[in-house]
Amino acid sequence: MKLVLQVRLLPTPEQAAALEATLRACNEAASWASEVAFGRSEFKNFALRRHVYGEIRSRWGLGAQAAQHAIKKTCDAYATLRANLKAGNLGRPGSKRYRRATEKPVAFRPQGAQPYDDRMLSWQFDQRRISIWTTAGRVKGVAFTGSPEQLARLALYRKGESDLLERDGMWFLNATCEVPEAEPNTDPCDFLGVDLGIVNIATTSDGEIMAGRDLNRVRVRERGLRKKLQKKNTPSAKRRLKKRRRKEARRAKDINHKIAKHVVAEAERTGRGIALEDLTGIRERVRLRKPQRATHSSWSFAQLGQFIAYKARRVGVPVVYVDPAYTSRTCAECGHIDKVNRVSQSWFACRSCGFVDHADRNGSRNIRARAWELWRRGAPSTAPAPPPEHTRRGGAGRKRNITASDVSCASPVPLALGS
Known part of the structure; x- marks a missing residue:
């Protein structure tokens, strides 16, 4: 199963400035790609790439992988928007909240998270350092820290992309880990x-x-x-x-x-x-x-x-x-x-x-x-996949007179568009 571990980065002021400039450039590029996608009604990755890839690389100075991730992030945001609209999470069609979500392009915060793959990010677990791509070039020797249990799990099971984000002046990497699951209990006593x-x-x-x-x-x-x-x-x-x-x-x-x-x-x-x-x-x-x-x-x-x-x-x-x-x-x-x-x-x-x-x-x-x-x-276990690190809080209300089905096949996880 996939788990997301959050480790804190300890960059020097020069390294932090490079990371900040990178996040800002990537999110500006993603917001511009979102405007193009909204205007052309092109929300598929490969179709949108033909219109924005070259401009993103030349205008914001992003590398090939960073440009690809910025485009994919834009398409994923619109896919999430469609899913939320279909599920009714943004109100009924025609409502004020529904119109506000659909009448303008998706925008990304300047400090919004940016995905990094193994071509853009490498880990040195023994030294607790990372080497990471930025718009100013490769930045090496960025320190990171975490609890001993967290670092041990990260070294054993880290696999896939990691998200770089900044929050209140602190820098974090959300790393994806493929953790083995225990054998499911198919015969509970109660x-x-x-x-x-x-x-x-x-x-x-x-x-x-x-x-x-x-x-x-x-x-x-x-x-x-x-x-x-x-x-x-x-x-x-x-x-x-x-x-x-x-x-x-x-x-x-x-x-x-x-x-x-x-x-x-x-x-x-x-x-x-x-x-x-x-x-x-x-x-x-x-x-x-x-x-x-x-x-x-x-x-x-x-x-x-x-x-x-x-x-x-x-x-x-x-x-x-x-x-x-x-x-x-x-x-x-x-x-x-x-x-x-x-x-x-x-x-x-x-x-x-x-x-x-x-x-x-x-x-x-x-x-x-x-x-x-x-x-x-014969109803199966319906435990969903683990949620991402930043999960929106659920709704509220009374539990009376609910007309839901007896068993939900999955537990939906609302996602924020601006991540």
Whole structure:
């Protein structure tokens, strides 16, 4: 399976200047190629290459491989755009968001990531140095660093392209690794149901609750601070906003990684599979009151689901996605479905048999039962390929009245166009 490892580069000021000029030239060339592709409606790699390859090489001074990658990046961006439009991720046709995405060419940020293949980039793992192509020539001896486990995996399994990117003055290489998978468990003894939520990030059918209280408090505090700084709008406020950006997202990502690691380890230890809810498209299916929108939009359920899925695939634990409709209203003991069974956010009380339990634990037990029934019918594991390093957060909304199919054949991963 493919994993993406991010290593940090430690360039000197001269090396950093060469890397910055290279990224800027490559992204300017890709943006110009995007305008040509949009004007000519040529979105295939070889067709677009006939119109832009020579100009890119002469005008921006890119080498042959860099020019090819800039063109391919443009075509890939339009392919991603078409996929997102088809999936409804950019709203309905004719909506403001849909028109904004389709009425102008795709543009690339000056610091957007640039792919490098083995002709443009070489690694010296023993010295922790790389040699990399730039518009100023080959730059040798650029230092890189990472954790010992990360560097060992990189030396053993690195294969394919790497992406160069700059973020907040720091330089990174996202290297692709072909990591061997464990033998998949085709005969799990049971399933570990996982109910995803906002108040409780994840609740397992074993009764273990990963509360989101601390994370939600951080989000409320960060949201209030951003509002105050944006209102103040002074140079110092802007500097502080820039310094704090992505802090909340990094914290949420770290928590999701820890939860996913714990859930997968428990399923592997007990010889069980993992049952997840298929919440695809939930944001488009719900209407929320204004005070709820920010909280629900910050709910990173898709990221947590992707982390669980790829960690499970790496160790051979099967994953099944089930229809989450009415899991919060169904009694896990007798199967009675009623809206009033859900007494509050945290408590469930069945009006038929009198069963009382924590609402999220009851929901996770229903998810486990549905996954086990589907597995007995022959439903395969649907663990998707691991997500890229920079994955967009998932949508938000309530889990009620969802009309998804019982099992999703794949878990779609939305991609950003400007990468």
